[in-house]
Amino acid sequence: MTSSATEPSLRDAKRRDTEERILASALRLTEEHGLDGFTMDDLAAGAGVSRRTLFNYVPSKLDAVLGPAPTLSEQSRARFVAGGPHGVLIEDLQVLAREILDSRQVDRERFERLRQIADEHPRILLAVHGRFETISADFATLLGEREAQRGTPVDPLRARLIVRLLVTVFDSAMAAYTAGDDRPLVELFDEHLTAARQLLA
Numbered sequence: 001m002t003s004s005a006t007e008p009s010l011r012d013a014k015r016r017d018t019e020e021r022i023l024a025s026a027l028r029l030t031e032e033h034g035l036d037g038f039t040m041d042d043l044a045a046g047a048g049v050s051r052r053t054l055f056n057y058v059p060s061k062l063d064a065v066l067g068p069a070p071t072l073s074e075q076s077r078a079r080f081v082a083g084g085p086h087g088v089l090i091e092d093l094q095v096l097a098r099e100i101l102d103s104r105q106v107d108r109e110r111f112e113r114l115r116q117i118a119d120e121h122p123r124i125l126l127a128v129h130g131r132f133e134t135i136s137a138d139f140a141t142l143l144g145e146r147e148a149q150r151g152t153p154v155d156p157l158r159a160r161l162i163v164r165l166l167v168t169v170f171d172s173a174m175a176a177y178t179a180g181d182d183r184p185l186v187e188l189f190d191e192h193l194t195a196a197r198q199l200l201a
Contacts, residue, residue, distance in 0.1 A: 019068070029046055066124070066127060071103065072100065097189060098190075144159060169193045
């Protein structure tokens, strides 16, 4: 294997390690002192990074606690709007949802800690809900663009209900995950979506 092939993977591994240290430090400091009880300098010191490096990863303490917001690749967005990858709306939305879930490996222990912190800090809870709303709005926008490509009038109610269905399925899968189901969250999401489709068939 050439050095040019290994350099990106080493760089990615180092970035993931730094990101993990920042997230772990943010959770620990929030648990110990509350969100307002520590500074970005404290967070940098706890993660073993410089202040400049810290701001290259996260713009605020809140973002450090929540971790990077999940995003969809431009390729996936374009493919969905064009009618792919399967040509069946709910299956294509499932592919997008899986990409969101796969973009961050959900650690059960970290999720439980974050949930407890959110229960104690309304600002964090609002931020979590805000991220869900952002993702939901993005899905609805993509759905509208896909319908427009086909020359079909966009039905806001239909778009809203489809996105809400996906959110409900995710909540159901997450409840099973936190209740102790050892399977990956993506697998649980697929199972719960299949059950929802059968109920609505």
